[in-house]
Amino acid sequence: xxxxxxxxxxxxxxxxxxxxxxxxxxxxxxxxxxxxxxxxxxxxxxxxxxxxxxxxxxxxxxxxxxxxxxxxxxxxxxxxxxxxxxxxxxxxxxxxxxxxxxxxxxxxxxxxxxxxxxxxxxxxxxxxxxxxxxxxxxxxxxxxxxxxxxxxxxxxxxxx
Amino acid sequence: xxxxxxxxxxxxxxxxxxxxxxxxxxxxxxxxxxxxxxxxxxxxxxxxxxxxxxxxxxxxxxxxxxxxxxxxxxxxxxxxxxxxxxxxxxxxxxxxxxxxxxxxxxxxxxxxxxxxxxxxxxxxxxxxxxxxxxxxxxxxxxxxx
Numbered sequence: 001x002x003x004x005x006x007x008x009x010x011x012x013x014x015x016x017x018x019x020x021x022x023x024x025x026x027x028x029x030x031x032x033x034x035x036x037x038x039x040x041x042x043x044x045x046x047x048x049x050x051x052x053x054x055x056x057x058x059x060x061x062x063x064x065x066x067x068x069x070x071x072x073x074x075x076x077x078x079x080x081x082x083x084x085x086x087x088x089x090x091x092x093x094x095x096x097x098x099x100x101x102x103x104x105x106x107x108x109x110x111x112x113x114x115x116x117x118x119x120x121x122x123x124x125x126x127x128x129x130x131x132x133x134x135x136x137x138x139x140x141x142x143x144x145x146x147x148x149x150x151x152x153x154x155x156x157x158x159x160x
Numbered sequence: 161x162x163x164x165x166x167x168x169x170x171x172x173x174x175x176x177x178x179x180x181x182x183x184x185x186x187x188x189x190x191x192x193x194x195x196x197x198x199x200x201x202x203x204x205x206x207x208x209x210x211x212x213x214x215x216x217x218x219x220x221x222x223x224x225x226x227x228x229x230x231x232x233x234x235x236x237x238x239x240x241x242x243x244x245x246x247x248x249x250x251x252x253x254x255x256x257x258x259x260x261x262x263x264x265x266x267x268x269x270x271x272x273x274x275x276x277x278x279x280x281x282x283x284x285x286x287x288x289x290x291x292x293x294x295x296x297x298x299x300x301x302x303x304x305x
Contacts, residue, residue, distance in 0.1 A: 014264060017257045024250065028290070045240055045301035049232045073224020083231035084224040091221075108215070115208040122201055147215045158221040 009117060016114040023107045030090070036061055037086060051082050058086050065089065092159030101155055108151040116144040192276065200256050203249040210246060237301060244294040248287055255283040 031037060036058040044052055062081040066074050066088070074085035090100040123136040220226040233239070259279050269275070 014261045017254075018261055021254050021258065024254065032293070033290075044235055044297040045237050046235050047237070049229070049236075051228055051232045052235055071224070073228060082224070082228045084227045087221075087227070111211060115204075115211050118204045119208045122205060143212070147212060150219055151215045154215075154218045154221040 013114060013117050013121075016110045016117075019110055020114055023103075023110060026103070027107060036089070051076060051080075054081050054086060058089075061089055062086060066092075088159050091155075097159060101158075104155045105152060108148065108155065112144050112148055112151075116140055196256055196259075196276070200253060200260075203253040206249050207253060210249075237298060240294050240298050240301075244291045247291050247294070251283050251286040251290070255279045255286075 035055065037054070046052075059081050062074060062085040066085060068075050068079065074082060074088065076082055091097055093100065119140055120137055123140065124133050127133050127136055217230060220230045256279070259275060262275065263269075263272075
């Protein structure tokens with residue numbers, strides 16, 4: 001019985017891994033390299049803890065969707081857009097928010113399964129007694145569950 | 161899970177090493193495949209650690225003020241270095257993982273080594289192109305402005 005479930009998880013690990021490559025490319029692209037968020041400007045690295053300056057594309061996109069003063073946190077006092085405003089372009093979109101939230105939830109589940117299955121592989125390789133293996137397994141999957149709940153809550157409520 | 165890409169060693173070499181190396185660590189034969197496997201585990205562990213911190217930090221998504229403060233903090237130089245290291249870990253883990261999947265599902269092939277070095281080159285390109293913004297921002301901050 002144990003062997004059969006291990007084989008399924010082994011297979012799933014490869015499937016989730018392959019899947020993650022595509023999810024990560026999308027995630028990295030929209031969060032770091034897309035023209036709206038790519039800010040290779042002098043203000044990107046700063047010790048001052050000020051929000052980065054976004055390119056005009058981001059400014060215009062946020063202005064087009066969320067009027068200044070309508071919601072707190074979308075604009076800085078000088079009228080420039082904030083990182084929250086840029087992220088909400090997707091997560092508070094009237095039409096596509098559901099799709100982006102779905103993408104993020106799928107990403108969350110796949111990444112957690114892949115990461116914690118891999119972690120358990122490593123742990124059970126080095127922990128030799130059965131009791132220790134069980135404790136490590138229980139603790140790590142509990143942490144994964146907590147992260148799943150936090151992640152789901154954050155993504156679902158963001159922008160609502 | 162481990163994938164050995166080094167050519168099969170001569171038989172007498174093996175017996176000699178097993179007999180002389182008594183410590184647990186030295187019994188591992190660190191060649192290309194072994195190194196790839198160890199780096200895969202280490203980068204995997206690092207990525208799980210990052211995943212935990214990342215999801216924990218995303219609680220800030222529920223509050224505009226907290227989120228903006230978090231992003232502002234992430235623009236300190238130290239996080240730019242972290243960003244680059246993250247890309248290195250992700251690129252390596254993804255490409256070596258792809259290699260493992262290809263070997264597991266398609267089987268061994270005489271082109272084993274070619275696959276290894278091709279994916280190695282792809283990884284280097286991903287790191288160079290994807291990491292350019294982070295490195296440029298750091299160089300700009302410390303040397304150009």
